[in-house]
Amino acid sequence: LRVLYIFAGRPRKCDLHTSLLALSMKVGFTLTMKEVDLLRAAGDDVQDENSYWESLMKSVDQREWDVVIATPPCHTHSRARNSWQTSPGPRPLRSLDHPWGFPWLSGKNLRQCEVANICIERTFDAIARAHQAGAFHLVEHPEDLGTTLSGESPASLWQAPQLMDLQALTGACTWALYQCSLGAPSPRPTRLFSDLPAAKLEPFQGWPVFNKNRKYLGPLPTACGHVHDYKLLGRLADGFFRTSPTAAYLAEMCEWLAQLIVRSFFEGALEGGGKTTNAARPRKSSLKPAADQASRASSVARHTPEVQFAEATVPAPGNLSEAVDSEAEDQEVDKMSFSNQGPPITTFWDGKAAPFNDGFGLCSPGRMVMALALGKVKEQPFSGEKLESLRSQWCALLPDPAQAASVPEFQPFLLFALGQSLCKMGDPDWQVIADSPDSYASGVPVGVGIKMPRAKFVFRKKVKWRKYDDSEAIFDMKNYSSAHAVEDDLEKQFRSEELLGMMYPTSMAVARQDYPGSRLRVAAQGALRKPDGSYRALHDGTHGVRVNNEILMRDQLEFPGPREDAAAMEAARRVIPGVHFCLAADVRKAHRRVLRRKADWGLMACRSHEGSETIWVKRVGTFGIGSIAYWWGRLAAAAGRFVLRLCLNSFVFMSIFADDLKVVAGGADKWKVLLRVFMAWIMIGAPFAWEKFRGGLELDWIGYWLDYTRFxxxxxxxxxxxxxxxxxxxxxxxxxxxxxxxxxxxxxxxxxxxxxxxxxxxxxxxxxxxxxxxxxxxxxxxxxxxxxxxxxxxxxxxxxxxxxCATPEVSKGELFRTDSKGADDCVVLGGWETNGAVDTMNARWFSLTLTREQVPFLFKEGKGSSWSSTSSELLASMVALQLFGPDPGRGARAAGEITCSAGTDNQANESL
Structure with a gap:
């Protein structure tokens, strides 16, 4: 393993070289390492471009190194400098607006900034040349934490646009961490940038996120979770500033970095002290993607040192299915992240801002391809043996593998495995899957005679209810005329569902014994002919039987629509340029996949033949019973959150509308991401209608047309x-x-x-x-x-x-000022542009004279046009809007605020 470390700092007893050397002896590889820094040798002057630096980069170009590490000095970027007014210390040398240094710097301060700038430029050069030579790179610098408490915006290396370009060039990832999790006496939020394979598995991935005031939102949590006595402001007893010791890595940090590098090169290197031979080094040009790195990735995941972060500050939810009536508690739900980082996506549609909803609940993380897209797959494409092997490996990772591997009666889903997985993931709604009295595993209630649960972490509180027809109570209804002519077809369908365990036949006498009194309700059936010639039974749970009338839902179901699609497209266009591919699928008989509790089966009884003593009792949900949409939606939401979390940091948007699933992926690994998503759904047990798969660059989904080429x-x-x-x-x-x-x-x-x-x-x-x-x-x-x-x-x-689907341009400033003049024979409209506080001498302007023939509606006999000042002033504003307003281009959306506030001789326009 050959490592070049630029800006390595002074030699120390426990530095990165020491840690890599220790691992080389433990694992069994040869280490060659060159450390460069002026603090080590006077000749290590990287500022000398024509001699030393070029010779150093020549060794990179000639492929002499496998990894190039650069940790440029950060003392001129220190946030502590921004506290100089309240705590003695050096003053800031740069800011967000002046990232390369304040223009008024001079003397020592100017020289410090110039030297640091050269080091930064050398870092960018080293990354690019390492990539070109097939070597990996690693860069570390303090995290960009946005504005300070005093409102200042410090400069940060991570604000440099060159790094964005280098990420696009090299495929690197970036992530953050608190160094106190690796032994530092203070939090020391730090960001790293690397294309090492093991780096992609680190937590807190992604660039820094800020709100509109540039307040830091993530990916690091607000606090590290530790109590620190060490302060970074002020001076130490020896006179040095307290930030000075933080320039060097502690031993734990060096060991962690060393393991990150070694795991990327030697598969199984850290397993139980085992040895590895000096295998061929993995140049980037020869590294194979996911399929060949699966075992390596799993090894990396198993042997990543445990980083102890703070416990969640949200109280343990207990049984989150319990009803909670407090409005205050409901209002706090949106603030709870449940392992999600950053605020939820905000959509802007139809002039309104609203939270993004993908159908997987408030706590959703959020977010064979060609054959599937073309509808050529007619049956489950994965072999039973491989699928069972995958499920076995999944269950083996869970607390109770034996229970996890079992499938509850009358259901296709591995509910115990799903519930245990969601629990380990910290999902707030895991208990309802298989760990509560009325769970999906044991059967959920219809809702008659009970208070329906409240899942406040998944759904908003329902405040409006549909009013059902108030019919007379008749608990043994006759079928509708549409069902009379196809009674044999209905019974054939019922028989097929009997084989699936969805319903069973019994006599009326036995049914009354099993479900006494009002617990047995035989509903009227209708029949709807489907395109394939078969019939869909329509169960009327309202008229006569009054089942729906007695159900009071407390959670509001929400489904994705155009505003969510627009937000997803805008994110795809902005974050991952290039081709995006979408796949859509239907879950077969989705609403029939939810087991009802046995005590409620009699509430869903029916007949296939009029006057028959044979009663068909349904064990699972059915169309026509109001609560089934809720119970299926809650189950699908839990499954969707599980699948999304398996996607880690891949770019994927997944939405579900009832039983219609849509997945959009972008980036170089989009094909594997799409397969991973659907493989996860299949692993759970989702029964897809394979013949209904469709997809491409454009998609017809739930009646809307989505074009991912034009967005x-x-x-x-x-x-x-x-x-x-x-x-x-x-x-x-x-x-x-x-x-x-x-x-x-x-x-x-x-x-x-x-x-x-x-x-x-x-x-x-x-x-x-x-x-x-x-x-x-x-x-x-x-x-x-x-x-x-x-x-x-x-x-x-x-x-x-x-x-x-582009985010609309919103102008919050004044766009223009206009006025009009009415005369006997003409109307004069005029105005000028004020957007951006343009000086009137340089502003665009217009003056338009309109005659009686051109605008006869503004004139009256004997009054000229003076009577129509209100209309003419509004017309002037409309002309200005065309001339000076936003130019959104073809099909784009725009929003603007127009205030007519001055220059009028009446208040009519101000009231518009």
Missing amino acids: ELGVSERRTLWLCKWLEGAGGGQVVQMRRFAEGLGRLGFAARALVWLKPFLAPLYAWAAAVPEGTALKPPLLVQLTVAFLLDNLQNENRGRIS
Whole structure:
């Protein structure tokens, strides 16, 4: 192993060289290491570009080193300098606005900054040349913690755009840590930057994140969790500043860095003191991705030294399924991270900011490909033997492997394994899976006669409830006419579900004995023909049996929609440029995969044949029972969070809407990420409808069209064609059936969730529909006809049927000032641009004279145009908005605030 260490500092008894040498003897490899620093030798002057530095880089170019380490001096970047006003010490030499040094520096301070700048430039040069030569690199420097308590913004190495470019070039990762977890007497938040394979498994990955005021949000937690007496401000007894000793690594830090390097080169090197031979060194050009490094990665994970971080400051949740009514407690839920780092994504859609919702709960971490995308996989593609082997390895990692490997009766999911895994991951809702009286493993309640649970860490509190029809209680209902003609088909379907354990037949007498009184309710069945010719049984849990009327849900189900898709696209475009691929899948009979508790089975009884004494009793959830959407959503959310956490730091967005799953991945490893996601779902036991897999660079998902090449979304082609056909039938002065009109209006409302420009034009349509009886047929009024024609014209325009997902430009400053002048024969509109506090001598301006012939609506006989000052001033503002407003480009979104506040002779425009 050949290591070049630049800016190594003074020789010490326990330094990185010592730690690597100790590992070389333990593991069995030969170490060659060169340490460079002026503090070691007068000749190690990296400032001399023409001689020493170039000779050093020549050795890198000639592939003499496997790893290049650079730890440039950080004394000119120290945050402690920003406390000079309250604690004696050196003053700051640079800031966020002046990262290379204040322009007024002179003398000693200027020289310090110049030397440090050269070291930083040498670091960038070393990284680039190491990568070109096939060597790995490692850089360390203090973390960028954003603004100080006094409001100052210190400079940081990590603010340099060159590092972003180098990351894109080398594929490096960056992560942070508290050095006190490695023996330091103070927290010493530190950031590292490396392309070593083992580095990708370190916690707290990602660049620093800040809020709008540049307050640090992560990835490091707010506090290290330790109590430290050592202070970094002031001087020591010997007169040196307290920050001086922190320039050198402690022994534990050196040992940790050494192990990070060795684990990247020698597979199994640290296992139980075992030896390894001097195998061929893994140059980056020869390193193979995930498949060949799986065993190495697992070895790295097993032998990473344990870093002791603070215990969670959130109290142990106990049984988090218990009902909690306190509004104050509900309001605190969003602040709890449960192993997630940073704040949740915020969407900006339809002029409103809202939290991102992927369907996996408030605590969600958040976030064979071609064959699947083309729908060519018709059955589970992974062999049973390999799948069982994977599940066995999974269960072996859990506290109770035997229980984890068992599958509860009547269910496909490995619920015990999922529950134990979520518990180890710190998930707040793990107990409901298999460790509570009414768990998914034992059966969840329908909700009749009990108070439904409150999962406050997964769902927001429900505050509105649907009102069900208040029908007479009849606990033995007759089937609907749609089911009478297909009774044999219904029974055939029931028989097939009996084989799956979803329901069972019994006699009415036995059913009444098993479920006495109101615990037995035989619901009416309807039948809906499916495209393949089979029939879907429709269970009416409301009329007569009144099951739904007696269920009171306390959690609000939320599903992802256009705003979440737009936010995901914007993140994909900004964070991981390049090609993004998406896959969509359906969970087969998803709502039928949730076991109900045995005491409630009688509440979901039905018949296939009218008048038959044979009763079919359902063991699992069914459409028509209101609580099943909640119970399936909660289970899917838990499974989704488990899968997302397995993805570690891969770029992936995963969303679920009922039983429709969508996964988007980007970056060089996107194909493996997609396979990992679906392999994890299969490992859990998710029964996919393989023939319904679809995907690509564009995707039709839940009725919306998502384009990951242009980062646009709209309504799917099929829905758009339906709407255009409906609009054609509703326009042109034709007689319209109000039932049909109401159906189309509902679909327009769905489309308006994506095409938000539709919303203002729906008002006259809703107003007319509300005023006309449902069963009538009549000709729409003129305003409705004009609106319908306008909507049809725009929906047929491709540019209007798609909306950009780019974050809208928001201007919070003043854009322009305008005024108007009314005369007898003309109107003069004028204004100038003020955006960015432009001086009036240099500002753009306009003056527009309009005649009576051009704007007759602004004139009156005998009054000229002076009477229309309100309208003309507003017209001037509209002209200025076109001239000086944001230029969002094709299909982009924009938002602006326009304040008409001065220069008017009335207050009409101010009230608009």
